[in-house]
Amino acid sequence: xxxxxxxxxxxxxxxxxxxLLIVAPVxxxxxxxxxxxxxxxxxxxxxxxxxxxxxxxxxxxxxALGNGFIYSFGTIVLQVVLGxxxxxxxNQVFPFRNIVRGLSILPYLLPTVVVVLTFKWxxxxxxxxxxxxxxxxxxxxxxxxxxxxxxxxxVILVSVWMWTPFVTTTFLAAxxxxxxxxxxxxxxxxxxxxxxxxxxxxxxxxxxxxxxxxLRAVWMFNKFDVIWLLTQGGPVGATEHLAIxxxxxxxxxxxxxxxxxxxxISFGILSVAVFIYFRLxxxxxx
Amino acid sequence: MTRPLPARLGLYAAALxxxxxxxxxxxxxxxxxxxxxxxxxxxxxxxxxxxxTEYYWNLLELTDYPAQFLNSVIVAGVTVAVTMxxxxxIAYAVTRQRMPGKRLVIGAMLYAYMFPPLLIAIxxxxxxxxxxxxxxxxxxxxxxxxxxxxxxxxxxWGFFKSMPFELEEAxxxxxxxxxxxxxxxxxxxxxxxxxxxxxFSFLLSWTDYTFALIMIGSDAxxxxxVGLASMIGSFDLRWGEIMAGSTLxxxxxxxxxxxxxxxxxxxxxxxxxxx
Numbered sequence: 001x002x003x004x005x006x007x008x009x010x011x012x013x014x015x016x017x018x019x020l021l022i023v024a025p026v027x028x029x030x031x032x033x034x035x036x037x038x039x040x041x042x043x044x045x046x047x048x049x050x051x052x053x054x055x056x057x058x059x060x061x062x063x064a065l066g067n068g069f070i071y072s073f074g075t076i077v078l079q080v081v082l083g084x085x086x087x088x089x090x091n092q093v094f095p096f097r098n099i100v101r102g103l104s105i106l107p108y109l110l111p112t113v114v115v116v117l118t119f120k121w122x123x124x125x126x127x128x129x130x131x132x133x134x135x136x137x138x139x140x141x142x143x144x145x146x147x148x149x150x151x152x153x154x155v156i157l158v159s160v161w162m163w164t165p166f167v168t169t170t171f172l173a174a175x176x177x178x179x180x181x182x183x184x185x186x187x188x189x190x191x192x193x194x195x196x197x198x199x200x201x202x203x204x205x206x207x208x209x210x211x212x213x214x215l216r217a218v219w220m221f222n223k224f225d226v227i228w229l230l231t232q233g234g235p236v237g238a239t240e241h242l243a244i245x246x247x248x249x250x251x252x253x254x255x256x257x258x259x260x261x262x263x264x265i266s267f268g269i270l271s272v273a274v275f276i277y278f279r280l281x282x283x284x285x286x
Numbered sequence: 287m288t289r290p291l292p293a294r295l296g297l298y299a300a301a302l303x304x305x306x307x308x309x310x311x312x313x314x315x316x317x318x319x320x321x322x323x324x325x326x327x328x329x330x331x332x333x334x335x336x337x338x339t340e341y342y343w344n345l346l347e348l349t350d351y352p353a354q355f356l357n358s359v360i361v362a363g364v365t366v367a368v369t370m371x372x373x374x375x376i377a378y379a380v381t382r383q384r385m386p387g388k389r390l391v392i393g394a395m396l397y398a399y400m401f402p403p404l405l406i407a408i409x410x411x412x413x414x415x416x417x418x419x420x421x422x423x424x425x426x427x428x429x430x431x432x433x434x435x436x437x438x439x440x441x442x443w444g445f446f447k448s449m450p451f452e453l454e455e456a457x458x459x460x461x462x463x464x465x466x467x468x469x470x471x472x473x474x475x476x477x478x479x480x481x482x483x484x485x486f487s488f489l490l491s492w493t494d495y496t497f498a499l500i501m502i503g504s505d506a507x508x509x510x511x512v513g514l515a516s517m518i519g520s521f522d523l524r525w526g527e528i529m530a531g532s533t534l535x536x537x538x539x540x541x542x543x544x545x546x547x548x549x550x551x552x553x554x555x556x557x558x559x560x561x
Contacts, residue, residue: 003464007383011391014376014439018391021432022398028409040415089300100301102547103309109539110312111493113511114532117518118315121525129314132330165308169554218400225495229515246404251500256408263404274400278393 026267032260039254051261060237060245061262068241068266071156071227072220078160079216080209083167088197090168091175101172108165116229119158148238151231155239159226163219167212174208175201210280218273221266242266312536319529326526341526342534350505351531354513358492358535361423361509365430365491366484372431373438373483374476378468380439381446382454392443398436406432407500414501421503429497434487441486441553445479446472482553485546489539510535 033051035044055061090101107115122130123144134142144154178201186196202209224243227233233240233248240248242262250259289297318326322338325331345351380388406429414425453475457467473480495511502508508516514531517524543550 003458004383006464006468007379010375010379011383013372014379014391017372017376017431017435018394021428021435022394022401025406025409025432026401028413029405032409032412037412040412040420086304089297089304092297094294094297094301097301100305102543103305105543105547105550106308106312106540109489109536109543111495111511111535111539113493113495113515114315114536115311117514117528117532118311120518121318121529122311122314124523124525127327129332161307161311166554169551173551173554222400222402224403225499228499229495243402243404246402246408247500250404250408251411256412259404260408263402263408266402267405270400270402274397278396 029260030264030267032257033264035257037256040256044257047257051255051257052265055249055258055261055265060240061242063237064240064242064245064262067152067237067239068221068243070152071159071223071239071241072217074152074156075159075163075220076213076216078156079164079167080213082160083164083212084171086164086168087171087175090172104168105165107162108169110162112162112225113229115158115162116226119154119230145231146235148235151235151239155227155230158230159220159223162226163216166216170208170212171205174205178204211277214273214277214280218270221270221273315529315536316533318525319533321526323526341524341530344524345527345530345534349517349527350508350513351510351534353506354508354510355534357423357507358509358511361426361430361498362488362491364427365434366487368427368431369434369438369487370480370483372435373442374473374480376439377442377446378472380443382451391439395436395439395443398432399440401432403496407497411500421501421507423507425501426498426509429501430491430494433490433494433497437486437490438483441483442476442479445476449475478549478552481546482549485542485550486553488542492535492539 032044034047034049036047036050037044086104090097090104094100122128123142124131125141131141143150145151182200182204183196186200191199221241222243224247227239227241228244228247231239233244243266246259246262246266248259249255249262317332317334319341320334320337320339321329322336323340325336376391380391410425410429410432411420414420414422414428419425449472454462454464454467454471457471458464462470493511494509495515498509498512499515502512505513505516510531514528514535517528517531
């Protein structure tokens with residue numbers, strides 16, 4: 001087989017897989033959003049923009065959109081602040097540093113199910129370890145999922161615990177690329193650690209920080225499993241965001257066109273973020 | 287340079303806080319899975335014990351857990367294998383040839399990284415139901431490929447870009463075909479990249495809840511994350527068994543991490559990431 005034939009057969013297989021696994025589902029999902037379908041094996045009936053009109057006229061949609069932004073914003077800010085803080089500590093020299101670095105990554109490896117179940121066990125109303133600790137500190141018992149505000153806070157808390165290691169690890173790797181000479185020079189000039197962080201570290205790491213924030217924003221906006229497992233979107237929709245609304249619409253209410261329309265709208269919103277990403281970091285094919 | 291004592295103590299305290307914050311829930315999961323039932327309800331001790339292995343035995347003998355564990359192994363195994371074969375071919379072709387469609391492939395892959403899961407799950411579920419493959423492990427595997435393939439291609443693309451073309455060219459001058467040069471020169475040299483892709487594909491597939499929840503309906507075909515999650519919906523909460531099940535899913539991940547942590551950290555730095 002000639003060199004060109006080898007490469008082209010590789011590429012052919014690649015393009016076919018891309019079309020089948022990625023392009024086709026998206027095209028099909030978007031087209032479903034223009035049809036009425038009340039069973040997954042039923043025949044779709046043309047609906048035009050009906051699904052969109054119906055979805056957008058519902059209060060639940062706007063609440064879910066707002067919740068999605070609150071959830072993503074809250075989790076990103078906390079992850080980034082905590083992740084940078086952790087990275088700065090882990091970049092110092094102390095005994096057992098490699099072990100602590102290893103431990104700091106573990107939450108990221110765990111399946112969401114494990115994290116959620118362990119959290120629920122720890123806050124179990126009568127025998128959870130956190131329940132005991134809170135009681136021992138003389139604080140009133142916390143109702144983690146009962147009120148809308150508490151449920152959102154719990155969901156954010158668990159998500160931050162799980163995904164902070166991504167920020168910690170990436171930022172820690174990036175910290176090691178800042179030349180030590182810059183810090184030395186700044187020390188000679190009599191700056192303190194805080195000034196060095198804001199005037200050297202942060203500006204040097206701005207590009208990587210932009211990537212981190214953008215990627216995390218997209219993923220947090222897309223998260224389904226952690227919220228579904230913790231609250232199923234409740235109480236009374238307080239933690240329901242677009243992914244959960246789309247799931248419920250398609251798989252509980254069997255309004256498949258409506259579910260597809262919500263997924264398409266989230267896709268549109270995310271595409272804006274992806275567009276910004278491509279503008280900032282063009283694909284360099286050379 | 288040594289720091290003054292108070293600064294050092296502050297640093298050690300901060301490191302301790304990070305370690306406890308990150309590891310305590312995991313520690314607690316393992317401790318609870320081994321703690322005797324009567325102590326479960328009454329003990330407030332943070333130390334392990336009194337020990338029992340009964341939750342593990344209950345899980346293995348009285349529930350679908352072993353079958354579901356096997357399902358997870360099959361799904362993750364096939365997903366990793368298919369991802370590696372496809373992503374190597376795609377990434378290699380894209381880096382080694384000037385051609386139209388190249389940017390499309392890479393762009394689509396990066397874009398696919400950011401798709402809402404329901405955008406993929408709704409049409410896939412519908413197609414699989416129509417062709418009679420609803421509620422099968424195959425449908426879960428295909429849905430996992432939509433997560434792992436973009437990751438594999440994106441990561442290996444970066445990897446192959448930095449591998450000098452001269453290596454294969456030299457082999458081809460010496461009489462190797464392109465395929466021979468690829469198999470004998472490129473693949474062995476890209477082993478670290480392949481390991482990284484394998485780790486992350488495994489991680490994505492093994493930990494996935496969303497796609498398995500949507501694609502699978504019957505208990506017998508559930509993967510462990512979905513099976514375990516349905517235990518919490520049942521009438522009495524058997525925390526011992528739930529924590530034992532959680533520990534068993536987490537173990538392979540920790541084992542892999544302990545052996546392969548440098549690949550994992552490099553991979554994270556180079557953009558191989560999971561959700």
